[in-house]
Amino acid sequence: MNVTQLRDTITTLLAASPNLIGLYTLPNGSKVPSVYVIGRQGVPPEFKAEGLEVSMREFPERLPQSGLGAVKVLQLWEIMLVQYTPSASNLSSAMDRMISRFPDATLRYLPGDDVAYERCRIIVPDMIVKPLAPR
Numbered sequence: 001m002n003v004t005q006l007r008d009t010i011t012t013l014l015a016a017s018p019n020l021i022g023l024y025t026l027p028n029g030s031k032v033p034s035v036y037v038i039g040r041q042g043v044p045p046e047f048k049a050e051g052l053e054v055s056m057r058e059f060p061e062r063l064p065q066s067g068l069g070a071v072k073v074l075q076l077w078e079i080m081l082v083q084y085t086p087s088a089s090n091l092s093s094a095m096d097r098m099i100s101r102f103p104d105a106t107l108r109y110l111p112g113d114d115v116a117y118e119r120c121r122i123i124v125p126d127m128i129v130k131p132l133a134p135r
Contacts, residue, residue, distance in 0.1 A: 001126045003037055003058050006077055010054060011035050013097050020090040020097070022051020052090040053082045060126065071130050079122040086112060095120055 011033070014020045022034040025048040034053040036043045043055060060075035079098075083091040095107060105124045112118035 001075070001077070003056065003077075006056060006079075006124070007035065007037055009101070010056070010079065010098075013101050014052070014054060014094055016097075018093075020052050020094045022049060022053055022084060022090075024049055024053075049082070049084045051083075051085050051088065052094055053080075053084060054094075055080045055082075066132075067129075069132055071132060073128050073130060075126040075128060077124040077126060079124065081120045081122065083112070083118040086118065091118055091120060095122075098122055 011021070015033070023031045024034045024036075024043075025031055027046045034047075034049050034051065036047075036053070036055045037058050038055055039058040043049070043053070056077065056079045060077045063074040063076070065072045065074070081091055081094050081098075095109070098105060099107065102122070102124045105122050108121040110116070110119050110121070
């Protein structure tokens with residue numbers, strides 16, 4: 001899996017009826033779904049989020065394991081769900097959908113408080129097998 005496939009899968013999953021994904025209001029006033037792939041920088045501070053924000057790292061953590069004639073690489077994709085509307089229950093519904101699609105994922109729920117919004121960190125494992133390079 002690559003980050004484009006992961007983003008598309010999660011967007012389709014969370015945008016299904018009812019749509020759980022919130023919106024970013026951009027500096028020009030337009031609104032776009034609040035789904036963001038984090039590369040060198042995080043979500044731009046000028047993007048105002050409302051509702052449920054979905055962000056994911058551009059590159060997974062990779063844990064290689066050598067095997068007989070091949071290398072198994074466990075890729076760990078990190079996804080963050082943040083609920084910017086405290087009265088909404090979209091985070092709970094989104095967690096349920098993520099578990100149903102990625103049953104081997106690890107979820108870490110963090111309740112909201114006066115310092116941070118309610119959020120959930122999700123790690124999705126993805127095993128790939130590559131042949132050993134010839135010597």
